[in-house]
Amino acid sequence: MIVAPAFRPWSSLQEMPDRKPANKTFSRFALSAGGSSTVAGLPRREPSTLALPANRWRVLGDRFRLTSDQSRPMSISSLVRSVIPTPLRKRARELLAPRHIRHWPSKTAQVPWFDRPDALEQLENRRRTGGLSDKDYELLTRWVTDGYCVAEGIIPEDLINVMMRDLNDLWMNDQPFAGLDFCDLRIGNDAPKPKTSHAELLKLTPTERMQARIQSNWRTHSFQKYSAGANAIFNHPEMARLASSILYCRALPQGSINFEYGSKQDAHQDTAVFHVFPANHIVGAWIACEDISIDCGPLMFYPASHREPLFSKFNNYPQTNLRTANPEVARAYREHVNDLTRNYERRLFLGKKGDVFFWHGMMLHGGSEIKDPSLTRKSFVIHYMPKGANVEGRIVGPFNW
Ligand SMILES: O=C(O)CCC(=O)C(=O)O
Numbered sequence: 001m002i003v004a005p006a007f008r009p010w011s012s013l014q015e016m017p018d019r020k021p022a023n024k025t026f027s028r029f030a031l032s033a034g035g036s037s038t039v040a041g042l043p044r045r046e047p048s049t050l051a052l053p054a055n056r057w058r059v060l061g062d063r064f065r066l067t068s069d070q071s072r073p074m075s076i077s078s079l080v081r082s083v084i085p086t087p088l089r090k091r092a093r094e095l096l097a098p099r100h101i102r103h104w105p106s107k108t109a110q111v112p113w114f115d116r117p118d119a120l121e122q123l124e125n126r127r128r129t130g131g132l133s134d135k136d137y138e139l140l141t142r143w144v145t146d147g148y149c150v151a152e153g154i155i156p157e158d159l160i161n162v163m164m165r166d167l168n169d170l171w172m173n174d175q176p177f178a179g180l181d182f183c184d185l186r187i188g189n190d191a192p193k194p195k196t197s198h199a200e201l202l203k204l205t206p207t208e209r210m211q212a213r214i215q216s217n218w219r220t221h222s223f224q225k226y227s228a229g230a231n232a233i234f235n236h237p238e239m240a241r242l243a244s245s246i247l248y249c250r251a252l253p254q255g256s257i258n259f260e261y262g263s264k265q266d267a268h269q270d271t272a273v274f275h276v277f278p279a280n281h282i283v284g285a286w287i288a289c290e291d292i293s294i295d296c297g298p299l300m301f302y303p304a305s306h307r308e309p310l311f312s313k314f315n316n317y318p319q320t321n322l323r324t325a326n327p328e329v330a331r332a333y334r335e336h337v338n339d340l341t342r343n344y345e346r347r348l349f350l351g352k353k354g355d356v357f358f359w360h361g362m363m364l365h366g367g368s369e370i371k372d373p374s375l376t377r378k379s380f381v382i383h384y385m386p387k388g389a390n391v392e393g394r395i396v397g398p399f400n401w
């Protein structure tokens with residue numbers, strides 16, 4: 001039997017969830033967002049009332065005209081975002097960015113527990129000592145052996161509906177949200193643009209906007225900053241509890257992506273697109289925002305592929321990955337992944353609305369081919385990491401995105 005050294009996450013095990021995370025204050029407030037949908041086919045918004053996390057409600061409140069029974073201070077990052085214009089924030093980030101590439105140790109004691117040879121024994125111990133329910137034990141066993149697990153029905157439908165309605169309203173808002181961009185939007189007959197700001201979108205006629213919406217495989221990032229519904233899901237306690245149980249320390253949501261259609265994204269590992277240190281301390285979570293049909297280009301994944309070593313040309317990870325790779329290395333990575341996919345069975349995630357698919361940073365996954373382009377594939381993706389593991393700010397450019 002191989003005995004791995006005791007796992008020491010950033011926070012001590014006493015801080016471990018399997019209980020509600022810190023953000024558990026809920027307030028009831030009425031949500032009545034501004035703007036109305038006038039284009040045929042877009043549902044008219046009805047005001048609704050939901051239990052939503054109270055953090056950052058003021059920022060959202062300004063934008064969504066929330067009425068709350070409770071006042072809470074604005075977070076520092078929200079305050080900075082609302083006071084300093086985006087170009088200035090970008091410039092400040094450039095000036096503060098690191099200039100010298102550092103050497104990142106490839107061998108570190110901080111291998112996540114699930115990548116250690118005794119991972120299943122550790123799970124057994126956690127169960128024996130009362131730290132895991134049977135259900136969680138089952139999910140985490142699947143995580144260890146196959147690099148993913150599925151938690152069914154954990155996000156309430158009404159919460160998803162609120163986020164979807166907010167997302168829908170973006171296309172017809174009266175005022176743009178500063179800092180909100182759409183990626184890969186194709187306007188008219190133009191090629192898809194990497195980024196189109198919300199302000200640019202709203203300059204188009206309603207018909208042009210709708211055409212762009214339905215003809216593009218667009219996505220938007222960090223919608224939780226603009227939508228109370230998205231924010232409630234981003235901070236959803238059960239998602240955080242499960243991601244924390246996987247990482248075995250407190251998991252923090254790092255960013256989000258909303259998709260309306262399939263992504264058709266090539267198979268990849270998230271380690272290749274995120275800068276995570278120590279490696280593999282990342283959990284992807286893909287929330288089905290409608291029942292996913294087989295022809296819409298579902299999320300594809302390759303069970304057990306998470307055991308593959310990191311691509312050899314990413315030899316100073318997390319500095320070297322796809323985001324910083326030159327074209328030759330990027331091409332070699334694509335070939336490497338293509339070769340790997342031949343060794344594993346490909347599966348599709350056909351989740352029901354509210355189901356969540358969690359995956360390991362090294363598990364191959366992507367967007368499968370879209371057989372029927374008229375079908376939507378509404379999803380919300382969140383990536384979790386422990387505090388301090390997202391080292392994006394310590395990476396030196398130039399960057400590919
Ligand atoms: O939703 C998809 O098709 C792929 C998403 C993905 O790869 C990711 O967010 O890491």
Ligand SMILES: [Fe+2]
Nearest residue numbers: 268269270365
């Ligand atoms: Fe990914």
